[in-house]
Amino acid sequence: MDKVYLVLEDGTVFPGQPIGADADAAGELVFTTGMCGYLETLTDPSYAGQIIMQTFPLIGNYGVIPSDFEGKCHARGYVVREDCAHPSNFRSEGVLSDYLKSQGIPGIRGVDTRAVTRRIRESGVMNAMICREVPESLDEIRSYRVSGVVPEVTSEFKVIYPSRSDRKYSVVLMDYGAKHNIVRELQARGCEVTVLPADTSAEQVLSMRPDGIMLSNGPGDPAENTGCIGEIRKLLGRVPLFGICLGHQLAALAAGGKTEKMKFGHRGANQPVRDLVTGRTWITSQNHGYAVSSDSLPEGTLRFVNANDGSCEGIDYLDLKAFTVQFHPEASSGPHDTAFLFDRFCSLMSENQNRSETSGLSLGGDIHA
Numbered sequence: 001m002d003k004v005y006l007v008l009e010d011g012t013v014f015p016g017q018p019i020g021a022d023a024d025a026a027g028e029l030v031f032t033t034g035m036c037g038y039l040e041t042l043t044d045p046s047y048a049g050q051i052i053m054q055t056f057p058l059i060g061n062y063g064v065i066p067s068d069f070e071g072k073c074h075a076r077g078y079v080v081r082e083d084c085a086h087p088s089n090f091r092s093e094g095v096l097s098d099y100l101k102s103q104g105i106p107g108i109r110g111v112d113t114r115a116v117t118r119r120i121r122e123s124g125v126m127n128a129m130i131c132r133e134v135p136e137s138l139d140e141i142r143s144y145r146v147s148g149v150v151p152e153v154t155s156e157f158k159v160i161y162p163s164r165s166d167r168k169y170s171v172v173l174m175d176y177g178a179k180h181n182i183v184r185e186l187q188a189r190g191c192e193v194t195v196l197p198a199d200t201s202a203e204q205v206l207s208m209r210p211d212g213i214m215l216s217n218g219p220g221d222p223a224e225n226t227g228c229i230g231e232i233r234k235l236l237g238r239v240p241l242f243g244i245c246l247g248h249q250l251a252a253l254a255a256g257g258k259t260e261k262m263k264f265g266h267r268g269a270n271q272p273v274r275d276l277v278t279g280r281t282w283i284t285s286q287n288h289g290y291a292v293s294s295d296s297l298p299e300g301t302l303r304f305v306n307a308n309d310g311s312c313e314g315i316d317y318l319d320l321k322a323f324t325v326q327f328h329p330e331a332s333s334g335p336h337d338t339a340f341l342f343d344r345f346c347s348l349m350s351e352n353q354n355r356s357e358t359s360g361l362s363l364g365g366d367i368h369a
Contacts, residue, residue: 002017004131006111008128010123015111019109022106024129024130026076027146029053029125029127030047030051030052032267035056038096042078043069043071044217045218045219048075048149048219049147051077051079051128051130059096060083063093064095077108078107079111083096083109084096107130125263147224149220153219154176154177154198161192163190164188166190169192169350171210172196172208173193173195174215175195176246177217177218177246179217182214184330194208198228202231202235203234212349213235214243214244215248216247217246219246222290223253228250229254232250236255236320241322244328249291251324265288271286273305274306284338287328292315300315304327321352323345325338
């Protein structure tokens with residue numbers, strides 16, 4: 001049987017069998033703890049530049065279902081303990097390994113994913129390579145950087161998605177690598193959604209006279225997106241704004257905050273988040289390797305924190321008609337506990353509409369549910 005290798009930047013080698021494309025690829029190796037949702041994970045643009053490792057041992061058992069995709073696959077590689085060659089699901093349209101091959105993504109199976117996960121948790125996230133031969137030098141692996149990925153994953157042009165019910169709001173979705181379910185959640189609440197490329201100027205956005213602006217999730221180091229940060233700075237306080245994941249980080253940077261790289265990040269569907277206003281804890285879906293530094297916020301109030309490590313999970317900008325969260329209220333996959341945040345966004349837009357109609361002014365509103 002053919003062999004391939006997962007080689008870590010510290011020189012550790014894990015042998016396995018090939019799946020997917022017959023190619024070598026280096027990337028930032030990260031692990032995700034989701035027990036299901038491997039299709040949503042693979043097609044989440046936030047994984048651009050990374051090799052994804054699934055900690056759940058059996059992957060691919062319900063095959064490939066294109067209607068469950070969240071976007072295009074931008075991963076650098078895929079690591080599993082065991083893949084299912086004979087999936088069983090009435091919606092399945094293919095086998096996982098064949099899908100990876102069609103996307104040019106190399107993968108490896110038969111790896112001791114528990115041992116790799118322990119190494120990452122102890123040493124921190126590191127680069128790796130999936131390769132057919134163990135390289136003599138680790139220079140290529142160690143020099144790899146996830147950079148310039150937002151331009152790689154964003155939309156090339158404007159796309160409009162109509163509301164699924166009576167149109168109540170017009171929402172601009174800034175696409176930094178948006179998951180499709182963000183659009184679906186907005187459509188279900190009476191929003192017409194206009195998806196715009198990441199480099200769209202604030203002037204272009206405001207000229208469309210939207211009722212609200214969504215800042216999407218996306219990949220990479222938020223601080224390198226200086227152009228996007230500058231445009232968001234011009235949007236804050238103008239119309240209601242809701243940011244998710246990378247959008248949350250970019251908004252914090254635009255408001256004068258700072259971000260920092262985490263030791264190994266949060267990736268999975270069972271991250272507990274505590275609401276500092278209500279005291280309630282929610283179970284959330286997450287995928288991020290950077291976090292907003294909680295003590296760096298000149299604007300806004302810390303609203304949500306991670307119950308495990310205390311990191312920043314959400315900020316309220318009451319005076320700017322904005323709020324942002326680090327986790328994914330649209331889930332897909334994951335729990336829908338925090339989907340109410342889309343309702344809060346709609347309430348904020350409704351309040352702003354009413355104030356504008358009665359006073360002719362655009363005033364801030366309280367985003368607390």
